[in-house]
Every structure is written in structure tokens, then in C-alpha cells.
Amino acid sequence: MFIEPYHNQHQQNEKRTGWIEVVCGSMFSGKTEELIRRLNRAKIAKQKVEIFKPALDTRYHEENIVSHNSLMIRSTPIQSSQEILLLSGDCDVVGIDEVQFFDSGIVEVVNNLANSGKRVIVAGLDMDFQGKPFGEMPALMAIAEYITKVHAVCVVCGDVANYSYRKTAAQEQVMLGETDSYEARCRKCFHL
Numbered sequence: 001m002f003i004e005p006y007h008n009q010h011q012q013n014e015k016r017t018g019w020i021e022v023v024c025g026s027m028f029s030g031k032t033e034e035l036i037r038r039l040n041r042a043k044i045a046k047q048k049v050e051i052f053k054p055a056l057d058t059r060y061h062e063e064n065i066v067s068h069n070s071l072m073i074r075s076t077p078i079q080s081s082q083e084i085l086l087l088s089g090d091c092d093v094v095g096i097d098e099v100q101f102f103d104s105g106i107v108e109v110v111n112n113l114a115n116s117g118k119r120v121i122v123a124g125l126d127m128d129f130q131g132k133p134f135g136e137m138p139a140l141m142a143i144a145e146y147i148t149k150v151h152a153v154c155v156v157c158g159d160v161a162n163y164s165y166r167k168t169a170a171q172e173q174v175m176l177g178e179t180d181s182y183e184a185r186c187r188k189c190f191h192l
């Protein structure tokens, strides 16, 4: 389990150090659950938290981030990565879900936030339905201090799953969906 790093006591009167955490994995692997867990703990620690998601992801709720097992946290839906800089103000912690859907500016935005002393936690799909890296996830993983890869259970054989298998013939990279269109599969069953 990921334990939050603590701020060095010597930094209390200086500019704080920020950092970047990436939570990645396939669909149903628990990325959103883990993001919500970390953000709730930050709230319990009385830190000021701002949470964002891409406006295009309206699957469960227009505003809330919702996990497949119905955990929920309030968020601000946004169209472009630049809005995060405008809306995060003086918060301590920034959370971003479905980060693979953002434009390429997200890498600089996340870096700027961390450079300004904020803890930035992003969650997203590391691979698309073809098993290819998704959006800016590789770049975000490169600049992150901490990376957590979570895993689902393969619905075919029960092994550890790290692929999101698309059940339809659609070929576009972005296609919102749930168990109607996707299932978690292990390496062997993904290539059946």
C-alpha cells in the first residue's frame, strides 16, 4: 500500500517540495479507488484538495469521480489541461482522474504544479485496447516521483490482468464504456 511521503521538517518555513504520483493500470484495476483513497486521506489531514476529470467522461456522473464499485468524490470536469492551472489556486493537493484523455499540455501543467509545491496525484490507463501506451501516460510516468501500477483480475482465467480487452470491433482509441464494451484480461487471454 502506498504511504504518503511526509514533508521534511526543515522545509516548514521554506517553500515546500511538491511531487507527482501516477496510479496506472488496466480498466477495473482499482485506479479510481486508489485515487479516491489518497484524496480522502489528504482531506482528513486538513489539506486543501482540488480534483479534476476530463469533461468528456460522463459515464457515471457529470461531476463526481465514481469508481466501478461506487466510491465517489466531488470533482471539476474540465475541457483542457490549462484549466487545471487556473482552477487549482492555493490548494495543497491536486487529483486528476482519466488523465490519459487530456491534451499534451497536461505534462507541463502537472510539472508546474509540482514545481510550485503541490502534491499531484494522477490516475489513468497506461495502455489502450490495443496494448499501446495511452496519451501522455508514458511522459507522466517519466517525470513522476512515485508510480503505482494496480492490477485487475482476468475475467477469462482469474490471473492478474493488466490489459483492457475491447469486446467490439471499434478501432478509435477513445471510446467510453464499461463492462458492455471492455473486460480486464491477463497477457495470455488478451492475445487469444
Ligand SMILES: Nc1ncnc2c1ncn2[C@@H]1O[C@H](COP(=O)(O)OP(=O)(O)O)[C@@H](O)[C@H]1O
Pocket: 025, 026, 027, 028, 029, 030, 031, 032, 033, 034, 066, 067, 068, 069, 151, 152, 153, 154, 155, 184
Ligand atoms: N475484473 C475485475 N478485476 C478487479 N476488480 C474488478 C473487476 N471487475 C470489476 N471490478 C471492480 O472494480 C473495482 C475497481 O474499480 P475502479 O477503481 O473504478 O477501477 P479503474 O479506475 O481502474 O477502472 C474493484 O474494487 C472491483 O469491485
Ligand SMILES: Cc1cn([C@H]2C[C@H](O)[C@@H](COP(=O)(O)O)O2)c(=O)[nH]c1=O
Pocket: 026, 027, 028, 031, 032, 059, 124, 125, 127, 128, 129, 130, 164, 165, 173, 174, 175, 176, 177, 178, 182
Ligand atoms: C482501453 C480503453 C478504454 N477507453 C475508455 C473506456 C472507459 O470509458 C475509460 C477507462 O475507464 P477506467 O476508469 O479506467 O475503467 O477509457 C478508451 O477510450 N479507449 C481504450 O482503448
Ligand SMILES: [Zn+2]
Pocket: 154, 155, 156, 157, 158, 159, 185, 186, 187, 188, 189, 190
Ligand atoms: Zn487470463
